[in-house]
Structure formats: structure tokens, C-alpha cells
Amino acid sequence: MNRRFGWIALLIAVMALLPYRAPAPLSYVPGEGWYYEPYGETAKWQRTRAKDQLDVAETAFTAGDYATTLRAAHRVLRVWPLSDYAPRAQYLVARCLEARGRDEAAFNAYQNIIKKYPKSENFNDILWRQYAIANRFLGGEWFRLWNVIPLYTSMDETAKLYDKIVNNGPYSDVAPHAQLRIGTAHEKSKDYPEAVKAYETAADRYHDQPLIAAEALYRAGLAYQKQAATAEYDQSTAGKAIATYTDFMTFYPDDKRVPEVEKSIAILKMEQVRGNYKIAQYYEKTKRWAGAVVYYNEVLQLDPNSSFAAQARQRIETLKPRLLTGGK
Numbered sequence: 626m627n628r629r630f631g632w633i634a635l636l637i638a639v640m641a642l643l644p645y646r647a648p649a650p651l652s653y654v655p656g657e658g659w660y661y662e663p664y665g666e667t668a669k670w671q672r673t674r675a676k677d678q679l680d681v682a683e684t685a686f687t688a689g690d691y692a693t694t695l696r697a698a699h700r701v702l703r704v705w706p707l708s709d710y711a712p713r714a715q716y717l718v719a720r721c722l723e724a725r726g727r728d729e730a731a732f733n734a735y736q737n738i739i740k741k742y743p744k745s746e747n748f749n750d751i752l753w754r755q756y757a758i759a760n761r762f763l764g765g766e767w768f769r770l771w772n773v774i775p776l777y778t779s780m781d782e783t784a785k786l787y788d789k790i791v792n793n794g795p796y797s798d799v800a801p802h803a804q805l806r807i808g809t810a811h812e813k814s815k816d817y818p819e820a821v822k823a824y825e826t827a828a829d830r831y832h833d834q835p836l837i838a839a840e841a842l843y844r845a846g847l848a849y850q851k852q853a854a855t856a857e858y859d860q861s862t863a864g865k866a867i868a869t870y871t872d873f874m875t876f877y878p879d880d881k882r883v884p885e886v887e888k889s890i891a892i893l894k895m896e897q898v899r900g901n902y903k904i905a906q907y908y909e910k911t912k913r914w915a916g917a918v919v920y921y922n923e924v925l926q927l928d929p930n931s932s933f934a935a936q937a938r939q940r941i942e943t944l945k946p947r948l949l950t951g952g953k
Contacts, residue, residue: 780814817852
């Protein structure tokens with residue numbers, strides 16, 4: 626983290642020392658960055674009516690002239706912010722930013738449309754475009770300083786993008802997919818508890834969509850299983866994974882992943898047995914005989930036929946006399 630901020634400070638210093646000659650008046654748009662308008666060219670694209678100004682932006686966008694599109698669309702937003710043409714102008718701004726590869730700025734521009742113009746005719750398209758942008762960050766795209774300098778990847782920040790999409794339209798077509806991707810982002814950062822929360826939310830909220838609900842329940846079980854693998858002396862997570870997988874098989878018995886889940890449950894149960902046996906050994910090593918016997922008995926209850934069970938029986942028989950004599 627300190628190294629990252631050191632690089633940021635160095636970049637700022639270098640940019641401050643570089644000679645810069647502004648070719649024209651600069652204007653700043655929050656969340657999007659700085660723009661300038663070349664001298665002597667305003668007459669070519671400026672209009673005196675909002676509709677005509679938007680037409681310039683539309684024509685330029687169709688031609689792939691994103692610089693002119695941005696200038697014309699921003700002028701609509703600046704001069705006629707309350708006109709009927711403002712939502713479309715903001716949409717063109719976002720489309721240009723996305724086309725230029727400025728994904729974070731584009732996402733924010735789309736978000737401005739949702740906030741300012743919630744009844745925009747492009748509402749559903751905007752949500753899907755935000756989803757596509759978030760997917761690129763999930764795939765490893767870097768977040769940028771000032772929307773220009775690539776600095777870092779972040780699954781936490783990516784999860785927040787998906788969360789905004791869900792909040793924008795909780796019951797839109799894209800929301801269930803975005804909710805699942807929140808879990809995926811947390812999984813990638815190994816934050817399994819948050820991943821489980823996201824998946825359980827998807828399974829609960831979209832229970833009437835079998836494909837989504839089944840995927841969410843399966844992924845929740847898998848996240849629990851991954852968490853259990855990192856918890857040496859906490860076997861309760863393995864139990865949660867087994868319970869979630871069992872629910873998955875109960876609700877979706879025809880799912881093609883059921884055989885895979887059955888194997889995972891068998892592995893998890895063995896992990897529970899092994900974990901309890903190790904805990905029992907720890908108690909025995911520290912001469913807490915009663916605790917050791919409790920966990921050895923847990924091994925027998927979980928799987929009386931395992932190799933650990935045979936050893937547990939032997940240890941219980943060995944420890945019984947010590948329990949009767951008060952641990953001596």
C-alpha cells in the first residue's frame with residue numbers, strides 16, 4: 626500500500642514539473658475529467674438551440690468523432706440542463722467515454738443518468754452497459770487515477786460497481802446477474818463471508834428464477850467450502866457448507882452438478898472428522914482429558930467407519946481411566 630502511494634506521489638510530482646501549454650480554455654466535469662475546446666472551432670459545432678446542439682452531437686457520434694460529440698453534448702448539459710434533450714446528451718457523453726476506454730468515467734456518467742433522469746428511455750441499456758464495464762474490472766482491468774493513470778485492480782471496488790447496478794434496478798433483467806457477480810468479486814479477493822452473503826441474497830431475492838437461485842445456492846456452498854479449507858480449527862464452516870449443499874440438492878435434484886456436490890459433501894465430512902480429531906489431539910496434549918474425549922466422540926458420530934474413528938476409539942479407551950481418577 627505504501628509503495629502504491631509512493632508511485633502516486635512521484636507521478637504527481639513529475640506531472641507538476643513538466644512544462645504544459647494549455648491550447649485552449651479548460652473545463653472540468655466531476656467524475657469525467659478535463660476537457661478543452663480548441664480556439665477558432667466553436668462556430669463549427671456550437672448551436673443556439675438545444676435540439677440543434679444535440680443533433681450535432683448525434684451526427685458526430687455516428688461518425689466516430691468522439692471529441693466533437695463530447696463538446697456538443699456537454700454544451701447541451703451546461704446551457705440547457707433542464708431540457709428534454711439533456712438525458713440523451715448525458716447518454717452520448719457516457720457512450721463516448723466508454724468507446725475511448727475510460728470505463729470508470731463512463732460508469733459514473735451512466736450513473737449520473739440514473740440519478741438525474743431515472744425515466745430515461747435508455748434505462749435498461751444503461752444498466753447492461755454498466756454491467757459490461759464492471760465485468761471488465763472483474764476480469765482484471767485497472768482502476769485509474771484521475772481517470773487517466775492505471776494504478777491498481779480491486780475486487781472490492783468492482784463489487785461496489787455491481788452493487789450500484791443492483792440498487793439502480795433491483796428487479797431489472799441485469800440485477801440477478803450483477804448480484805451473483807458481487808459474490809464472484811468477493812470470492813476473488815478471498816472474502817468468503819461477504820461472498821456467501823451476496824449469493825444468499827441472490828438465492829432469496831430471485832428465488833422465482835430457478836437458474837439464478839440454483840447458481841446462487843451452489844456458489845454459496847462452494848464459498849463456504851473454500852472458507853472451511855482455510856479454517857484449521859473451525860469446523861462449523863464446513864457444517865454450513867454441507868447444509869447449503871444439502872439445500873441445493875433438495876431444491877434442485879435434477880441439476881447436473883448434484884453428483885459433484887455429493888462428492889464435495891463427502892470431502893467436507895472427512896474434513897470435519899479430521900478437524901475434530903486434531904482438536905481432540907490438542908486437548909489430549911494439554912492434558913484436558915474430558916475435552917479430548919468430547920471431540921473423539923464427535924469423530925465417531927460424524928463417521929464411525931473412518932480411519933480416524935478407529936483411532937478415536939483407541940484414544941477414548943486409553944483416556945477413560947484418567948477421567949475416572951480425576952486426570953491422574
